[in-house]
Amino acid sequence: xxxxSLVTPYFEVHSLQLGHLGPGEFARWRDLELxxxxxxxxxxxxxxxxxxxxxxxxxxxxxQVVRRPLxxxxxxxxxxxxxxxxxxxxxxxPHYKVELSKHAFLSGLLVDASQAQSVLELIYLDWQKxxxxxxxMETCRSDGPTFRxxxxxxxxxxxLCLEVDGFDRAGMVPTEMGEADLQRRLPSRAKKRRSHxxxxxxxxxxxxxxxxxxxxxxxxxxxxxxxxxxxxKGENGSSLLSxxxxxxxxxxxxxxxxxxxxxxxxxxxLGDRVIASSSNLRSxxxxxxxxxxxxxxxxxxxxxxxxxxxxMCAAPQRLSDVDDIDxxxxxxxxxxxLWPRRHRVATVxxxxxxxxxxxxxxxxxxxxxxxxxxxxxxxxxxxxTVQETAPA
Numbered sequence: 001x002x003x004x005s006l007v008t009p010y011f012e013v014h015s016l017q018l019g020h021l022g023p024g025e026f027a028r029w030r031d032l033e034l035x036x037x038x039x040x041x042x043x044x045x046x047x048x049x050x051x052x053x054x055x056x057x058x059x060x061x062x063x064q065v066v067r068r069p070l071x072x073x074x075x076x077x078x079x080x081x082x083x084x085x086x087x088x089x090x091x092x093x094p095h096y097k098v099e100l101s102k103h104a105f106l107s108g109l110l111v112d113a114s115q116a117q118s119v120l121e122l123i124y125l126d127w128q129k130x131x132x133x134x135x136x137m138e139t140c141r142s143d144g145p146t147f148r149x150x151x152x153x154x155x156x157x158x159x160l161c162l163e164v165d166g167f168d169r170a171g172m173v174p175t176e177m178g179e180a181d182l183q184r185r186l187p188s189r190a191k192k193r194r195s196h197x198x199x200x201x202x203x204x205x206x207x208x209x210x211x212x213x214x215x216x217x218x219x220x221x222x223x224x225x226x227x228x229x230x231x232x233k234g235e236n237g238s239s240l241l242s243x244x245x246x247x248x249x250x251x252x253x254x255x256x257x258x259x260x261x262x263x264x265x266x267x268x269x270l271g272d273r274v275i276a277s278s279s280n281l282r283s284x285x286x287x288x289x290x291x292x293x294x295x296x297x298x299x300x301x302x303x304x305x306x307x308x309x310x311x312m313c314a315a316p317q318r319l320s321d322v323d324d325i326d327x328x329x330x331x332x333x334x335x336x337x338l339w340p341r342r343h344r345v346a347t348v349x350x351x352x353x354x355x356x357x358x359x360x361x362x363x364x365x366x367x368x369x370x371x372x373x374x375x376x377x378x379x380x381x382x383x384x385t386v387q388e389t390a391p392a
Contacts, residue, residue, distance in 0.1 A: 006122065006125065006126045006129060007069075008122065010068065010069075010072065010118075011066055011067070011068060011069075011077060011118070011119065011122055012066070012067055012068075012069055013064065013065070013066050013122060013123070013126045014064075014065045014066075014067065015062050015063070015064060015065075016062070016063040016065055017052075017059060017061075017062060017063070018049070018052040018053065018056075018059070021049070021063075024074075025076075026045050026049075028067070028074065028075060028076040029044075029045040029076055029079060030044075030045060030260070031075070031076070032075075032076040032077070032078075032079065032110055032112060033045075033110065033283050033284050034284050035112050035113055035114065036110045036111065036112070036113060036283070036284060037111050037112070037113040037116045037145055037146055038108065038110075038111075038141065038144050038145065038146050038286070039110075039282075039283040039284035039285060039286030040106055040108055040110065040283055040286060040288070041257070041262070041281035041282055041283040041286070041287065041288045042100065042104040042105065042106050042107070042281075042288065043079065043081070043108065043109065043110045043283070044257070044262070044281075044283045045256075046253060046256035046257045046260060046262060046281075046283075047100075047104070047253055047256075047257075047281070048063075048081060048100065049252075049256070050248075050249045050250075050252040050253040050256065051100050051101050051103075051104070051249065051253075053249075053252065054245045054246070054248045054249035054252070055100075055101045055103075055245060055246070055249055056101075057245075060083050060084070061081050061082070061083050061099075061100065062081075062082050062083070062084075063079055063080070063081055063082075064078075064079070064080040064081075064082050064123065064126065065078070065079050065080075066078040066079075066111075066119050066122055066123060075112075076112075077111070077112045077115055077119045078109060078110060078111040078112065078119045078120070078123060079109065079110050080098060080109040080110075080123065081098060081099070081100050082096045082097070082098060082135075083096070083097050083098075083099050084096055084097075084132075085097045085099075085136075088136075090136045090138075090164070090347060090349055090363075091133065091134050091136055091349060091356075091359065091360060091363060092359060092363055093133050093134075093355070093356075093359050094132075094133075095132055095133055095134045095135065095136060095356075096127065096130075096132050096134075096135045096136070097135070097136045097137075097138065098135065098136070098137040098138070098140070099136075099138055101249075103246070103249070103290075104139075105139065105288065105290075105326070105328035105329075106139060106140065106141060106288060106326055106328065106345070107137050107138050107139045107140045108137060108140040108141060108144075108146060108147075109123070109137075109146065111123075111146060116145070116146070116149060117149060120146070120149050120150055120153060121153060124150065124153045124154075124350075124352070127350075127352040128352045128353060132352055132353070132356070133351065133352065133353050133355045133356030133359055133360075134349060134350055134351050134352055134353075134356035134359070134360055135349070135350045135352060136347065136348075136349050136350075137347065137348045137349075137350075138347045139345055139346075139347065140345065140346065140347070140348055141326075141343055141344065141345060142163050142166060142344045142345065142346040142348050143343055143344035144343070147348060150348075150350065154350055154351070158357075159350070159351040159352065159356070159357055160349075160350075160351040160356075160357055160360045160361060161348065161349070161350050161351070162348070162349045162360060163346045163347070163348050163349075164346065164347050164349065165346055165347045166344055166345065166346030166347075167330070167331035167344075167345060167346070168331070168342040168343070168344060168345075169326065169327060169328075169329060169331075169342065169343055169344075169345040170327040170329055170333065170335045170336045170338070170339040170340075170341065170342065171324055171325060171326050171327055171339055171341040171342065171343055172312065172315070172324065172325050172327075172339040172340065172341050173323065173324050173325075173341060174315035174316060174318075174319035174320060174322050174324075174325065175315075175316050175320055176316075176340075177312045177313070177315040177316060178312075178313060178315065178316045179313045181312075182309065182312060182313055185340065186337070186338070189309070189337070189338070192302075193306060193309050196301040196302055196306055197306065199301060200270055200298070200301050203270060203271075204270045204271030204273075205269075205270075205271055206268070206269070206270060207268075207269045208266060208267065208268055208269070208307075208310045208314075209266075209267045209269060210264060210265070210266055210267075210314070210318060211264060211265040211267070212261070212263075212264045212318075213258055213260075213261035213262070213263065213264070214258055214259065214261065215258075216254065216255075216258040216263055216264075216265060220265050220267075220277075221250070221251055221254055221255075223267070223274050223277060224265065224277040224279055224291075224293055225239075225240055225241050225247060225250065225251075225293075226241070226293075227274065227275075227276065227277050227293030227294055227295060228240055228241070228277075228291060228292075228293030229241040229242070229293070230293065230294070230295055230296055231294075231296040231299075240291075254279065257281050257282075262281065262282045262283065263279070263280065263281055263282070264280050264282075264318075264319075265277055265278065265279055265280070266278045266280075266307050266310055266311050267307070268294075268303050268306055268307050268310070270298070273295075274295075275294060275295040275297075275298045275303045276292070276293065276294035276295065276298075276303035276304050276306065276307045277292070277293050277294075277307065278290075278291075278292040278293075278304070278307045278308065278311065279291050279292070280311075280325070282322060285321065285322060285323040286322070286323060286324060286325075286326070287319070287322045287324070287325040287326070288325060288326040288327075288328050289325060289326070289327050289328050289329075289335075290328065292304045292307060292308070294307070305334065305338075308335065308338060309338070312338065312339075324341065325339075326343075327339055
């Protein structure tokens with residue numbers, strides 16, 4: 001049975017696992033997606049349920065759900081995927097971590113936009129009630145409204161909230177892209193694109209194909225998996241096809257998004273052969289790039305990048321109802337040159353008790369000392385000129 005841990009006249013907090021979820025819960029979760037303060041495909045049931053089924057073999061992930069009492073409709077008001085972990089480099093005592101899998105490129109929580117303040121207060125109170133010293137949220141959008149509210153809650157209680165490992169991730173607003181934008185911002189890239197496509201056209205007919213929502217069939221999925229398995233990913237065992245459970249996760253996840261009209265692929269075809277494919281997900285009016293695969297035989301023509309450029313050029317027409325797309329990339333990615341928007345992604349650590357306050361403060365002190373020592377080791381000596389001046 002699900003655990004009910006906190007009750008108020010208007011909200012309840014429940015801890016749910018995969019076996020507790022049925023059609024009614026899925027429907028309420030999907031409805032929350034449309035009302036979320038910050039939409040995030042990685043927190044959609046289309047993503048999380050395949051993770052729980054295929055990638056969480058120990059059943060470690062628990063969904064912290066805030067909902068209205070059934071007498072008031074039972075609406076879901078927030079959902080947070082929590083995992084209890086031992087000490088790690090972020091917090092050297094057992095704690096909760098908001099974490100799904102290595103395939104979730106943006107963490108966080110879904111919360112109803114109209115009740116965000118009240119619901120987040122309840123979530124923070126529930127963390128404290130469970131006596132966890134802290135909560136770690138890896139790879140979350142730390143400059144968004146959800147985390148501004150959570151920081152305020154921590155500050156009001158005099159508890160630490162630290163941001164570490166932060167970087168500016170690339171993103172884009174589809175209506176701001178297009179052929180004209182590419183030519184204006186990146187004329188050399190636009191020229192190179194034309195050159196690549198012209199050279200490919202000398203080999204066979206070149207075409208881009210978009211597959212949206214229910215157009216996505218098993219052929220699209222399997223072509224992508226085959227391409228993503230080519231080259232270095234297949235060789236070092238990091239591709240989806242390298243692990244049967246990860247391939248099963250991808251197939252179920254894409255089918256779930258596609259059935260809700262919440263996924264799209266862009267393929268680059270050379271004659272009757274696909275040489276690149278990108279997979280992308282959306283939730284409400286938000287979206288995220290997932291993964292890309294390409295045939296290394298044609299790497300001289302940058303097939304993967306040209307898929308991304310096709311997405312950029314066609315975005316104003318194809319994705320006009322999407323507010324923004326998260327690239328899902330790490331710092332220094334080639335996408336930073338292509339996608340002009342930036343948002344802050346970081347690991348955010350919240351102290352939720354007196355113990356957590358002490359431990360997090362100490363850990364932060366050690367982290368600061370290590371950073372100073374590292375900077376000193378890497379600093380290059382420079383010549384210094386001292387100029388003496390007479391006192392005025």
